[in-house]
Amino acid sequence: MKSRFQIWDSRNLPNVYNGHSxxxxxxxxxxxxxxxxxxxMPSQLIILIENxxxxxxxxxxxxxxxxxxxxxxxxxxxxxxVQMIRDKITEWTDTVAExxxxxxxxxxxxxxxxxxxxxxLRNGSASYNDLKxxxxxxxxxxxxxxxxxxxxxxxDRIVANGNINGDAIxxxxxxxxxxxxxxxxxxxxxxxxxxxxxxIDAGAKVSxxxxxxxxxxxxxxxxFFRLWKGGDSFLVAASKAYEQSIxxxxxxxxxxxxxxxxxxxxxxxxxxxxxxxxQDSAPEIVGDGAITIQSKDLSFTQSMKTQMFxxxxxxxxxxxRMRYMRQMELTGTTKTMTASPACIGMIKxxxxxxxxxxxDAGGNCTVGYGTVLHNGGCNESDSSELPYIxxxxxxxxxxxxxxxxxxxxxxxxxxxxTDLNQNQFDAIVSFVHNVTPEVFAKTKVLANLxxxxxxxxxxxxxxxxxxxxxxxxVVSKNLVERRTKETELFTRPVNQPxxxxxxxxxxxxxxxxxxxxxxxxxxxxxxxxxxxxNISELEPTQMYSVNGVDxxxxxxxxxxxxxxxxxxxAGADPAELxxxxxLIIRSENDYKQxxxxxxxxxxxxxxxEWETATGGRYLDLxxxxxxxxxxxxxxxxxxxxxxxxxxxKWRYYxxxxxNTARAGTNSDDMNEALKINAFGDHFLTDAFSAGxxxxxxxxxxxxxxxxxTNGSVNSTGKSVLGQIAxxxxxxxxxxxxxxxxxxxxxxxxxxxxxxxxxxxxxLEGILEQKPEMVANLFVxxxx
Numbered sequence: 001m002k003s004r005f006q007i008w009d010s011r012n013l014p015n016v017y018n019g020h021s022x023x024x025x026x027x028x029x030x031x032x033x034x035x036x037x038x039x040x041m042p043s044q045l046i047i048l049i050e051n052x053x054x055x056x057x058x059x060x061x062x063x064x065x066x067x068x069x070x071x072x073x074x075x076x077x078x079x080x081x082v083q084m085i086r087d088k089i090t091e092w093t094d095t096v097a098e099x100x101x102x103x104x105x106x107x108x109x110x111x112x113x114x115x116x117x118x119x120x121l122r123n124g125s126a127s128y129n130d131l132k133x134x135x136x137x138x139x140x141x142x143x144x145x146x147x148x149x150x151x152x153x154x155x156d157r158i159v160a161n162g163n164i165n166g167d168a169i170x171x172x173x174x175x176x177x178x179x180x181x182x183x184x185x186x187x188x189x190x191x192x193x194x195x196x197x198x199x200i201d202a203g204a205k206v207s208x209x210x211x212x213x214x215x216x217x218x219x220x221x222x223x224f225f226r227l228w229k230g231g232d233s234f235l236v237a238a239s240k241a242y243e244q245s246i247x248x249x250x251x252x253x254x255x256x257x258x259x260x261x262x263x264x265x266x267x268x269x270x271x272x273x274x275x276x277x278x279q280d281s282a283p284e285i286v287g288d289g290a291i292t293i294q295s296k297d298l299s300f301t302q303s304m305k306t307q308m309f310x311x312x313x314x315x316x317x318x319x320x321r322m323r324y325m326r327q328m329e330l331t332g333t334t335k336t337m338t339a340s341p342a343c344i345g346m347i348k349x350x351x352x353x354x355x356x357x358x359x360d361a362g363g364n365c366t367v368g369y370g371t372v373l374h375n376g377g378c379n380e381s382d383s384s385e386l387p388y389i390x391x392x393x394x395x396x397x398x399x400x401x402x403x404x405x406x407x408x409x410x411x412x413x414x415x416x417x418t419d420l421n422q423n424q425f426d427a428i429v430s431f432v433h434n435v436t437p438e439v440f441a442k443t444k445v446l447a448n449l450x451x452x453x454x455x456x457x458x459x460x461x462x463x464x465x466x467x468x469x470x471x472x473x474v475v476s477k478n479l480v481e482r483r484t485k486e487t488e489l490f491t492r493p494v495n496q497p498x499x500x501x502x503x504x505x506x507x508x509x510x511x512x513x514x515x516x517x518x519x520x521x522x523x524x525x526x527x528x529x530x531x532x533x534n535i536s537e538l539e540p541t542q543m544y545s546v547n548g549v550d551x552x553x554x555x556x557x558x559x560x561x562x563x564x565x566x567x568x569x570a571g572a573d574p575a576e577l578x579x580x581x582x583l584i585i586r587s588e589n590d591y592k593q594x595x596x597x598x599x600x601x602x603x604x605x606x607x608x609e610w611e612t613a614t615g616g617r618y619l620d621l622x623x624x625x626x627x628x629x630x631x632x633x634x635x636x637x638x639x640x641x642x643x644x645x646x647x648x649k650w651r652y653y654x655x656x657x658x659n660t661a662r663a664g665t666n667s668d669d670m671n672e673a674l675k676i677n678a679f680g681d682h683f684l685t686d687a688f689s690a691g692x693x694x695x696x697x698x699x700x701x702x703x704x705x706x707x708x709t710n711g712s713v714n715s716t717g718k719s720v721l722g723q724i725a726x727x728x729x730x731x732x733x734x735x736x737x738x739x740x741x742x743x744x745x746x747x748x749x750x751x752x753x754x755x756x757x758x759x760x761x762x763l764e765g766i767l768e769q770k771p772e773m774v775a776n777l778f779v780x781x782x783x
Contacts, residue, residue, distance in 0.1 A: 041144045041181065042116040048131055048160060049122045049150040114229060114293050116143070126151070128162030132172045139181040139203075146184045146293075147204075150221065153189025166198035179203025184234050184291060186224060188217040193284035205295075206287030208238045212280035220245040220281070228293055235289025236459065242283050246272050288475065290463060334420050335413045339405055343426035346489070347405060347433055348398070349593060350482050353600045355391045361469055368397025371404065394600065404433060411437030417450045427490035431461055434482065458487050514558045514584055515591035515604060517685050522554035544675050546570065549577040553678050555584050560628070560682025562614050564621060566653065569679060579613040623776055628686045629696040638697045646683040646692060653680025691782070699782070700775035708771065713764045721767065725760035737762075 121130050138145050151159050158164040173179055180203035187195065192209020199207040223241035232240065249272040272278050351370035357378045360366040365378035365385060373384040380389065408429050415437075416428065428449070432440045440446055443464075448456030462483055467476040543550040546569065556569075562580060563569040583605040593601030610618040627644035657677035664670055686692045707717030729737070737753040753759055767774045 515587035556678035
């Protein structure tokens with residue numbers, strides 16, 4: 001899971017938190033932290049402990065550490081090393097075991113200062129029913145709980161008497177008839193992250209569990225509880241506990257290695273943060289991580305499922321690399337830097353474009369990329385609205401946005417004393433644009449920047465995700481996504497400074513679609529005259545008419561998917577071409593926004609829309625599209641195949657275009673040559689698509705050879721189709737097929753198709769009767 005956790009900083013909330021996210025004005029006037037008052041509830045600490053104490057996790061941690069030590073350590077010394085490691089971990093664990101297990105008196109300070117009571121469910125009482133009854137009883141008594149899970153576990157499972165999994169946890173809420181009053185859940189069991197959402201669904205405000213197997217149950221839990229009692233927010237306590245555990249492990253290993261004879265240990269450099277088992281033990285936090293042990297005025301009227309947001313804590317080694325990369329990448333001082341085109345594009349994506357005036361979520365009249373014209377709703381009488389009565393162009397909206405970004409940029413230049421690289425500068429400018437320069441000046445984000453605490457910068461930025469919506473302060477999904485992208489940008493090394501490369505690193509799909517064909521063609525058409533520095537220069541002016549409908553070069557490239565050959569395109573109905581152009585532009589907008597963070601964006605067309613626009617031709621062409629795939633391998637059975645491939649198809653049209661140009665006598669002839677060449681370039685661009693690097697005939701032949709023998713489905717085929725049937729025969733597909741009753745067929749399907757086994761039998765019959773069709777579908781799947 002990517003690191004993508006952000007919350008609003010309720011500790012240092014300024015009186016005015018002013019900004020926009022997707023056109024939403026955020027808390028423009030002083031506001032209370034909550035929309036309605038709640039009584040301060042008493043609190044209780046619940047500890048579920050099973051097989052805890054010294055043995056919990058220690059053997060696994062020792063073995064994991066030893067597996068990472070270099071082979072130069074003599075075997076005779078390893079036994080001593082094991083004992084040293086075990087003694088130190090036991091020392092940590094005993095401290096925690098005493099505090100958590102041995103005597104309730106050990107909780108006296110916590111009980112009086114932080115909790116009204118402490119209850120331990122241990123071993124015999126550490127059962128699902130005991131835990132459920134305790135949580136329900138406390139919830140009905142209006143007592144808020146903190147829950148510590150100190151047990152073993154696995155995927156979607158806590159080891160205790162009774163079955164404690166995600167469904168069982170959610171069932172507690174159902175039995176209670178309302179969300180449980182759980183403030184926080186901290187789990188030390190393995191793969192606790194798989195239960196985070198279940199606790200949130202049950203009513204918890206925040207939950208933490210490890211990403212995978214937990215090799216650091218101790219001392220992480222000890223550090224967490226100490227930080228939590230000390231007043232740190234849940235997010236900070238869980239994050240710092242993980243980092244302190246890594247530091248402790250590093251100190252332990254260093255001390256152990258220093259005891260090696262002849263100074264060998266001093267020549268060995270090891271960082272526990274690089275160990276895979278340490279990274280597996282990273283905590284994932286879901287929910288409102290700003291909650292502290294003092295947070296008691298909470299509302300439990302609904303679960304937080306619709307407000308779920310998550311972080312996976314990143315080891316400090318990344319922050320050290322950030323500092324190193326920043327020094328390598330500095331191009332000037334912060335005072336001389338400006339926001340890059342990529343930064344402007346990213347903010348455009350956050351704000352969203354609307355060409356008409358509208359009243360935003362904060363109740364203010366807004367236009368374009370989230371520019372507020374005036375406080376209060378649009379009324380057509382305020383003078384600020386007059387220039388936009390008939391709407392606003394994207395260019396005008398960009399000008400207004402850049403004016404606001406310039407103000408944020410100046411604030412960063414004036415206030416930040418630390419030199420930043422371009423990615424860091426852009427991320428902070430975006431953040432300041434959202435919260436306003438006035439608010440930024442008072443934040444801990446700035447304080448951490450000016451003390452060069454890069455980890456602190458990221459942590460503090462993550463806290464700004466709450467907004468006022470419909471009169472209530474809530475976690476905003478838009479702000480969660482914004483903080484995610486800003487913090488990812490802040491921590492990303494600057495490899496190539498162009499807007500294209502910076503944004504492309506955020507984008508990965510297995511498809512090669514219409515919009516990509518078109519954009520690549522537009523780049524080709526543009527650079528034939530001069531290089532381009534940025535994708536924003538891509539505004540095609542050269543158009544080519546096809547039966548009265550104008551297309552740019554890139555848009556003609558896309559036509560290879562809609563027409564079998566150029567002659568069909570040249571004779572196409574103008575009405576059909578007009579329909580296709582509208583869909584092509586939609587696909588372009590989708591990819592411009594997704595890849596380059598430019599333009600209005602929007603959802604691209606689906607297969608049904610292309611099928612309708614082409615009169616039912618689109619999917620038929622896709623079934624016989626050998627010419628879009630790579631040539632056969634030399635020496636293969638299909639080396640001399642007469643079926644086309646993308647290399648032959650492109651060469652055919654390129655040669656035809658060259659001949660047309662050579663024979664031409666005027667500009668119309670040259671344009672015709674360019675249109676032919678553009679159509680052929682569809683197959684050239686296909687050659688650079690990962691899904692087209694295969695030869696279709698070879699793959700189809702290999703598939704059929706693997707799943708059939710002499711025309712009949714073999715054991716491999718039955719296994720493959722069985723897995724497909726098991727996964728596919730659900731939902732709408734199951735409903736649709738279950739209505740049908742079959743007679744005897746070659747596939748021997750009789751009765752209703754109402755289970756996966758019957759569906760598998762049907763698939764086997766289809767494979768035997770229509771092998772080419774099934775093989776073609778297989779190629780489409782991997783394509």
